[in-house]
Amino acid sequence: MIQCKDLTEEASDYLDGDLPLRKRIALFVHLVICRCCRNYLQQIRSTIKTVKVLQPKEKETIDTQALAHKLHALSCKHD
């Protein structure tokens, strides 16, 4: 029997369709009886969607910021 922690571990594979049919069915059955995991899966779905949409822009911003912080830290040390 699938438990909540199993679903947590398999959630991304489940959404990608990377699981064998037997496992998919087991997870699906758990989702039917467990509202908690349904919400969890829903959250993951929307997170993946958001990340996919935002990633290119976001990544560039983060890298630039990280570099700026690093440079700032370096220059502060030398002061």
Ligand SMILES: [Zn+2]
């Ligand atoms: Zn559950």
